[in-house]
Amino acid sequence: MPKGANQKFKLYYLMKIMLEKTDDEHSITMPEILTELERYQVSAERKSIYADLQALEKLGVEVIGEQVGRTYYYHVGSRQFELPELKLLVDSIQSSKFITARKSNELIRKLESLCSEYEAKKLQRQVYVSGRIKTMNESIYYNVDSIHNAITENKKIMFQYFQWNLKKEMELRHNGEMYHISPWGLSWNDENYYLVGYDSDDQMIKHYRVDKMLKIRMSDEPREGKKYFEKFDIGTYSRKNFSMFGGKEERVRLLMDNQMAGVVIDRFGKDVSMVPVDDNHFSISVDVVVSQQFFGWVFALGKGVKIIGPESVVQQVNQEIKRLVEQYNME
Incomplete structure (x- = not known):
């Protein structure tokens, strides 16, 4: 049998086919596997596929073969994420006020890649939360990452902080001057993400809405306020406020x-x-x-x-x- 143009990617495409085309409710036969491989310009014989399915097992992809009548059917068994777990993650993303609509769709599409194409359709659901308004600040997704990096590096952060005016425009607070804060944690409260940190100038713990923070960057200065956070519990702090x-x-x-x-x-x-x-x-x-x-x-x-x-x-x-x-x- 002549080799296909993508023959060296045979195992990869076989794994892709099994993950996308099968689940606990949908199986695939050997002839169907060979047909799907041909679409990726990969030629194969039955005997080699049996060996490849065993190789997938060693890679952590559980492939279950079941005989029905005179035909064998194959499907992927357990996955890294079960469908109920993915549904829970999708619901959390869609109901999260601090994640923009565009970023929500991007994250859900990525979650869909973790299940079969049939299960992916079940993830295309809408969760309606009373009074929910998605944030308009796309940068929050990266703000959170910047804050975590600063905490890991034990550094202060600098940022601008804004509020909305009657014209629905961003209005910088403190005349646009940069805030210098030592970040110590993040809290999700009342559908919003908050930075909890220490203000050295005022010598007190403060919190800021992450979606209202702009131009976040890490400072060269080390964090301060450690003594205030040694026995500090952010969950308790959120309940009090x-x-x-x-x-x-x-x-x-x-x-x-x-x-x-x-x-x-x-x-x-x-x-x-x-x-x-x-x-x-x-x-x-x-x-x-x-x-x-x-x-x-x-x-x-x-x-x-x-x-x-x-x-x-x-x-x-x-x-x-x-x-x-x-x-x-x-x-």
Whole structure:
């Protein structure tokens, strides 16, 4: 049999065919394998294919042969990623606000290459998340990588920070001056990615929306603030900062209806201590950054929750209520 033009790539194309054309629900026969190889300008005999399928096994591609009647059918068994795992990754990408629509499509196409062409069609799905608006900053994908590189190299980063104005234009903060921050971690909170780092000038921990960072570059200066992060837990930090808005951290006491137990666990985790007050209520003491966003969370729970301490925070709540009454006074 004359050799095809791509004969030296025979094993590669055989692997490609098996991965793309077969899965647990779709198999291929030996004549079909030979036909597919011919499309890649590779000629082969049955005997050599048997040996090549065994070689694929050694390369980590599990090929299962099953006899049905007088015909043998072959398909790839276990893969690096199972279909349910890929579906989960696709759903995460599509529902992630911080990944642009274009970058989402690119990532999903790459995930489709990890399964058969039949399973790939099942990944072409739309996940709808209420209120989701994809970010318009394409560079976030590379911002995250730059931040991780700086953390690995133990260096500060420099960047510009912007906000949107009424004309829907990027407006640089601090007159466009560069921020100099020591990056220590990234937090995914309320559908946004945040850099958590140390500001040497203000000597405090701060956070920044990654999709609002521009022109990130690594500095030659080593990171600072190590002592602040030795026992720092970014997950705890995110729970304290409602919607990542700043404010003063306080130990706040809340009185809650028993039916709010699930809300408490969802927000603060199972380690929070819920102390029974009476048959219908319990109290908790939690560290939170007191802000309007925190008050908004409390108000949204209605009669089910009440701030009972400390007195300074109760006063702030009363001031916020007074402000809302004045703002929406219809008289």
